[in-house]
Amino acid sequence: MSAKAKYDKAYGKATVADRVKRNQARAIMKRELTERYGEARAKQMMKGKDVAHVKSVRKGGTNAPSNLKLQPKSANRGRSGEGARVKGGRVKTVRVKK
Numbered sequence: 172m173s174a175k176a177k178y179d180k181a182y183g184k185a186t187v188a189d190r191v192k193r194n195q196a197r198a199i200m201k202r203e204l205t206e207r208y209g210e211a212r213a214k215q216m217m218k219g220k221d222v223a224h225v226k227s228v229r230k231g232g233t234n235a236p237s238n239l240k241l242q243p244k245s246a247n248r249g250r251s252g253e254g255a256r257v258k259g260g261r262v263k264t265v266r267v268k269k
Contacts, residue, residue, distance in 0.1 A: 189228045189229065192228045192234060193222075193224075193228060195234050196222045196239055197222045199234055200236075200239050201213060203236050203239075217241065219243070220241045221241070221244050221247035221248065222240070222241060222242075223239070223242040223247045224238055224240075225237075225238045226238055
């Protein structure tokens with residue numbers, strides 16, 4: 172794989188589009204919480220949390236409020252996808268045999 176191909180894979184248009192979706196998701200969640208609970212309470216609720224997609228953006232998830240949830244940063248930024256299991260509300264990473 173050439174250097175340009177590696178760069179495009181890491182930082183290409185699809186990656187940028189996914190990042191834009193995730194940034195929009197945070198704004199949507201902030202707006203929804205502000206409408207429900209007021210600005211001060213919404214800010215307090217979002218402090219130290221990430222906005223996660225129930226169905227990931229990578230797998231075709233949308234930014235619909237029903238597809239968004241607040242999660243602690245440690246749970247949302249941990250290893251996910253193949254090889255991750257949720258047990259007792261915590262993400263447990265396991266090795267995947269190939």
